[in-house]
Amino acid sequence: MSVRPSVAELNAFFKREFPQAKVCVDELGACSAKVRHQVGEGELRPGGTVSGPVMMTTADVALYAAILGELGLVALAVTTNLNINFLRKPVSGRDIIGVCTLLKVGKTLAIGEVALYSEGTEEPVAHAVGTYAIPPQRLR
Amino acid sequence: MSVRPSVAELNAFFKREFPQAKVCVDELGACSAKVRHQVGEGELRPGGTVSGPVMMTTADVALYAAILGELGLVALAVTTNLNINFLRKPVSGRDIIGVCTLLKVGKTLAIGEVALYSEGTEEPVAHAVGTYAIPPQRLR
Amino acid sequence: MSVRPSVAELNAFFKREFPQAKVCVDELGACSAKVRHQVGEGELRPGGTVSGPVMMTTADVALYAAILGELGLVALAVTTNLNINFLRKPVSGRDIIGVCTLLKVGKTLAIGEVALYSEGTEEPVAHAVGTYAIPPQRLR
Amino acid sequence: MSVRPSVAELNAFFKREFPQAKVCVDELGACSAKVRHQVGEGELRPGGTVSGPVMMTTADVALYAAILGELGLVALAVTTNLNINFLRKPVSGRDIIGVCTLLKVGKTLAIGEVALYSEGTEEPVAHAVGTYAIPPQRLR
Numbered sequence: 001m002s003v004r005p006s007v008a009e010l011n012a013f014f015k016r017e018f019p020q021a022k023v024c025v026d027e028l029g030a031c032s033a034k035v036r037h038q039v040g041e042g043e044l045r046p047g048g049t050v051s052g053p054v055m056m057t058t059a060d061v062a063l064y065a066a067i068l069g070e071l072g073l074v075a076l077a078v079t080t081n082l083n084i085n086f087l088r089k090p091v092s093g094r095d096i097i098g099v100c101t102l103l104k105v106g107k108t109l110a111i112g113e114v115a116l117y118s119e120g121t122e123e124p125v126a127h128a129v130g131t132y133a134i135p136p137q138r139l140r
Numbered sequence: 141m142s143v144r145p146s147v148a149e150l151n152a153f154f155k156r157e158f159p160q161a162k163v164c165v166d167e168l169g170a171c172s173a174k175v176r177h178q179v180g181e182g183e184l185r186p187g188g189t190v191s192g193p194v195m196m197t198t199a200d201v202a203l204y205a206a207i208l209g210e211l212g213l214v215a216l217a218v219t220t221n222l223n224i225n226f227l228r229k230p231v232s233g234r235d236i237i238g239v240c241t242l243l244k245v246g247k248t249l250a251i252g253e254v255a256l257y258s259e260g261t262e263e264p265v266a267h268a269v270g271t272y273a274i275p276p277q278r279l280r
Numbered sequence: 281m282s283v284r285p286s287v288a289e290l291n292a293f294f295k296r297e298f299p300q301a302k303v304c305v306d307e308l309g310a311c312s313a314k315v316r317h318q319v320g321e322g323e324l325r326p327g328g329t330v331s332g333p334v335m336m337t338t339a340d341v342a343l344y345a346a347i348l349g350e351l352g353l354v355a356l357a358v359t360t361n362l363n364i365n366f367l368r369k370p371v372s373g374r375d376i377i378g379v380c381t382l383l384k385v386g387k388t389l390a391i392g393e394v395a396l397y398s399e400g401t402e403e404p405v406a407h408a409v410g411t412y413a414i415p416p417q418r419l420r
Numbered sequence: 421m422s423v424r425p426s427v428a429e430l431n432a433f434f435k436r437e438f439p440q441a442k443v444c445v446d447e448l449g450a451c452s453a454k455v456r457h458q459v460g461e462g463e464l465r466p467g468g469t470v471s472g473p474v475m476m477t478t479a480d481v482a483l484y485a486a487i488l489g490e491l492g493l494v495a496l497a498v499t500t501n502l503n504i505n506f507l508r509k510p511v512s513g514r515d516i517i518g519v520c521t522l523l524k525v526g527k528t529l530a531i532g533e534v535a536l537y538s539e540g541t542e543e544p545v546a547h548a549v550g551t552y553a554i555p556p557q558r559l560r
Contacts, residue, residue: 052222053193053200056196060192060193079226080225080226080529082223083223083363083409084221085221085383086220087383087384088384103407104367104403108528109553111367113407113409123384124383129407129409223503225551227523228524243505243507244507249413267531271411271505332476332480333476336502337472337476340472359506360505360506361503361506363503364503366498366500
């Protein structure tokens with residue numbers, strides 16, 4: 001069994017492995033994670049809203065954070081499937097918050113859902129479900 | 141009926157509407173489009189491969205290009221769903237090519253599939269299916 | 281605004297419109313529904329478990345029930361997209377329960393997620409997300 | 421390496437393993453399969469069209485047939501994900517034809533796409549992408 005990393009350990013891991021990423025982890029729990037994408041100018045679409053790829057990225061990182069919370073800091077799990085529905089226009093200028101709940105952590109696949117919010121709003125702007133493949137040779 | 145824009149017109153439209161995008165259109169045909177994401181340093185993951193979000197972005201743009209090819213240069217169609225399967229590790233340093241075929245262009249929804257390749261390889265690195273909602277007030 | 285039908289009204293509607301369906305509604309709430317597929321011999325796979333199509337059907341009906349709960353008894357909303365992940369082997373011989381929560385009920389699209397369970401178990405056997413198109417001419 | 425079964429062998433296998441199924445295999449090729457769902461009264465929706473679950477079932481069987489064509493007659497591969505888009509109303513009374521092309525047959529996952537048609541029509545009525553998990557202990 002792995003020991004769940006702390007939020008600080010996970011953020012240090014992300015910064016080392018993905019130095020260009022703009023998503024950080026806010027919370028980590030049992031089969032769950034909350035991440036934040038700080039919205040900069042570069043990601044805005046016409047009309048001032050956040051682009052779809054930013055939301056997909058945030059969903060993907062939220063899944064990865066929740067999985068690493070269960071498996072420990074292994075860099076090798078890879079996304080195999082992501083399905084996202086865009087629900088509402090994000091609020092201009094607000095960070096995007098991703099809240100992931102894992103549905104299953106199996107031996108070879110981990111699956112979870114992510115609700116995405118403009119910070120401070122109640123209704124999700126998007127909803128994603130994704131699958132990561134877990135390599136067989138991982139040390140736990 | 142709209143007139144299909146030329147590849148140059150579509151690229152000029154993308155540059156104006158999404159100045160930070162790194163995807164350009166290579167070809168445009170009946171219900172189809174071929175786009176290219178020029179891979180820079182910033183998008184590489186550990187191991188030198190292209191990140192998942194780059195592939196999702198390329199798929200999304202390929203769909204949008206094919207739809208604009210059918211509807212004309214309206215900026216307002218929005219992605220409502222994207223489902224992507226990651227199949228193989230992209231070849232390090234190669235551009236990502238997205239080849240979109242529209243499955244349906246209806247009054248309110250347009251749906252298409254996109255095969256994604258590392259340039260010069262035959263087997264796709266990813267495959268996506270996506271839906272755009274077309275606003276009712278569009279002028280054709 | 282429509283008046284939410286009662287569970288009995290919705291079950292009578294389903295029986296009239298889909299006489300061969302084996303799914304019934306157990307509960308109906310704000311943007312939510314709980315449905316039940318009574319498992320018969322015909323749907324079992326080798327090993328005694330419920331087949332994937334039975335779970336897809338249950339997810340589809342759960343979405344439809346929740347949408348009809350919001351829109352009133354209109355027969356015309358149609359599924360446009362369904363994405364389902366199969367998580368665990370269902371328990372042999374148990375009914376399949378589908379719990380739907382709508383994520384959005386817009387003018388033209390309604391989107392929801394469905395957790396599917398073998399009755400009496402806590403971990404979902406499958407999870408689905410689906411979209412229905414709502415025809416513009418509906419009377420509310 | 422397995423030997424590809426013949427169409428007759430695959431149909432005999434399906435009949436033995438899934439006696440209640442109404443889908444049969446018409447053709448089998450390299451990473452591809454064509455299947456047919458004979459449409460009976462029980463599957464019709466109001467208006468005489470085929471139900472969504474029938475199309476999902478046909479897509480699932482088409483994937484399974486194409487995978488068994490590659491792996492040989494092992495009963496154990498299981499669907500882990502299916503995403504389907506419904507595109508057009510099926511033609512009343514026509515069989516549903518599913519044409520599957522596998523995108524990847526890996527060690528643990530096989531992924532393919534399926535175009536679904538009302539027999540004799542050119543435009544697909546639905547399009548699906550699905551993933552099967554392949555158990556590690558299979559004999560090839």
